[in-house]
Amino acid sequence: MPGLLRGIARTAVVAGTATAVSNRVSRRQAGRWAREDEQQMPSAPPPAAGGDDVIAQLKDLGDLKAQGVLSEAEFEAQKRRILG
Incomplete structure (x- = not known):
């Protein structure tokens, strides 16, 4: 045992x-x-020349941030790049 x-x-x-x-x-x-x-991680699309395109890009960028694809720092960097 x-x-x-x-x-x-x-x-x-x-x-x-x-x-x-x-x-x-x-x-x-x-x-x-x-x-x-x-x-x-994918980067945001390149900026376009038109005003409507800038708004659309910012909305897309915000959606990526809301989905968690972009961090706060990445979001701010891409936003600055789009706004020039």
């Missing part, structure tokens, strides 16, 4: 360790993918 309990305990320790390692690897990989996605 002690041999059986020792075997069960060892299996539990190995399974727990494997689960912890697997979870850690998954979190690290998800973080790496998130950083790669942030680096590949």
Whole structure:
């Protein structure tokens, strides 16, 4: 009976360790993918010459910010670029 309990305990320790390692690897990989996605973020469209186009671009830029595609700093930089 002690041999059986020792075997069960060892299996539990190995399974727990494997689960912890697997979870850690998954979190690290998800973080790496998130950083790669942030680096590949699309920029706003280039500015056009007309006044209506500027307003449309600013609205599109605001939509991208509201969707979380652009950060506050990126939004401000693109807005300054559009407004000249």
